[in-house]
Amino acid sequence: MAGPLQRVLMRSAASAMHRAKASEWHYGPGFDPQKAAAQYEALTMLVLASGAEIEWLTDADDGLADSVFTHDPSLMTDHGAIILAMGKALRRAEPGLHEAAYRRMEVPILGRIEHPGQVEGGDCVWVDSRTLAVGRGVRT
Template sequence: MQYTCQSEFKKLESVFIKTAEEAFISEEKLKKEWAVHNYLSKPDLARAKEEYEGFKNLLVRNVPHISCFPKSESVTIDSIYCRDASIATDHGMIICNMGKQARSMEPNAQKKFFEASNIPVLGTIKTPGTLEG
């Protein structure tokens, strides 16, 4: 399987997403993390889930292959921005090394997902290097 067309503008053939439900998890998690991650205000969980479901439905109608990252207590609410923690290439994934310390667990969580999904992991950016998708 080809994992990307390495384009920012062509029609999507496959995409990885993380829903608001899987990223935000609970009101308690949002209350604990929103200010730490410099959000302007605490996200409204019910509204975020509803809006994300609309976004996901658009993808379902237009993208042949959608993969959803699972919920993980080891990552923060910023994991909704799942593009940041890995980079897709035509031959597999490159695991990033986040510059924001609070997001340092995301790349490993994605790596576990890729491995469990039989998606090749080509390599990992290691400290002192940083890279975000």
């Protein structure tokens, strides 16, 4: 967030969202999984064009539709990852996907937020390499 992208963790919307029920995931009545997959593919092309390397999460059919929002289940630092605890009940299994990916990629896991604590990466912004801003909201 404070410098150019080098490596990005992503998960295909074509596989993760293809069976998502809009009402269950709170996507709204206009949700279209095929359109989401096409938009995510366009995002993938932008990431690749930036020169960043993409690390892909599993395409297992696990029903974790929101797992395409890979910013939320973990927080990356210059020294490794912190596994977070999701506030949305349907997303509670996602940090495990990140932990498995980091182990495969040999990224150190510095720690984790344990229940009853909860924080999602969407509420965290690196202002610079030494300053992390964390919002307080429904999920953090």
